[in-house]
Amino acid sequence: MDTNLPYPQTEGYDPAAPKTKSTWIWILVLVLALCLCLALGAGGIGLYLYWNQPVEILPATAAPLDEAPPPPEEPTLLPVAPLPETVIVEPYEPQVGDDYPFLADLAPGYEGSSVPDVQTWDVSVSSDQPVLIYYGWCAATADILEQNFEHIQFIWEVNGELLDMEGLYILDDTTTDHLCRVYVGIVRAWPLGEHIISMTMRFDETINDGWGDYPAGDYVDIFTIDIAP
Numbered sequence: 283m284d285t286n287l288p289y290p291q292t293e294g295y296d297p298a299a300p301k302t303k304s305t306w307i308w309i310l311v312l313v314l315a316l317c318l319c320l321a322l323g324a325g326g327i328g329l330y331l332y333w334n335q336p337v338e339i340l341p342a343t344a345a346p347l348d349e350a351p352p353p354p355e356e357p358t359l360l361p362v363a364p365l366p367e368t369v370i371v372e373p374y375e376p377q378v379g380d381d382y383p384f385l386a387d388l389a390p391g392y393e394g395s396s397v398p399d400v401q402t403w404d405v406s407v408s409s410d411q412p413v414l415i416y417y418g419w420c421a422a423t424a425d426i427l428e429q430n431f432e433h434i435q436f437i438w439e440v441n442g443e444l445l446d447m448e449g450l451y452i453l454d455d456t457t458t459d460h461l462c463r464v465y466v467g468i469v470r471a472w473p474l475g476e477h478i479i480s481m482t483m484r485f486d487e488t489i490n491d492g493w494g495d496y497p498a499g500d501y502v503d504i505f506t507i508d509i510a511p
Contacts, residue, residue, distance in 0.1 A: 373451040374468035384416045398499025405507045409472045418464030422492025427461045430489045437482040472509040479505045
């Protein structure tokens, strides 16, 4: 029997037709799949760029962009005590660690006199500088100091007005070789302008401090004090 029988023929039938139609379908599917992949890839890239774009973070205290920053606050000024109208000498007890200057130390070339005399000194100081007014007498022993004080009168004047010496602090100062008794006051602030402080030791007789004689008379130091702001 001949097995190579001819393929049954049917009118209008084209054996290649189904194969061609199937090929175009697969090509269309592949094209659609490729387009879908491209669309998904582009979308994924867009999302990645969107979520990873740099973000400007404003400081928490920054003012809104549509508002001007507030002006800086004015510094708080501490109240300033007004200057006194007159020179006020207060009693003052010296303390360890004090760095207030003495009035005599502010007078260039100051030196006490060993004979009755009137000496004048010029001093410049700022209005807010506290200054100690320190004036007294020293002797070799306590007994001599007491005997000397029986013949010494202290007279202080501030701008022509007598100062009450009993209202000042009296310091008994002891060192290795002498004893001193000193009147101590302080001027904490000064009125502007020029002021005169006069300090007098008046001896009613010649005295000896244990080292030398001092004739009777007035030993006067006059300080002209110029006050700057």
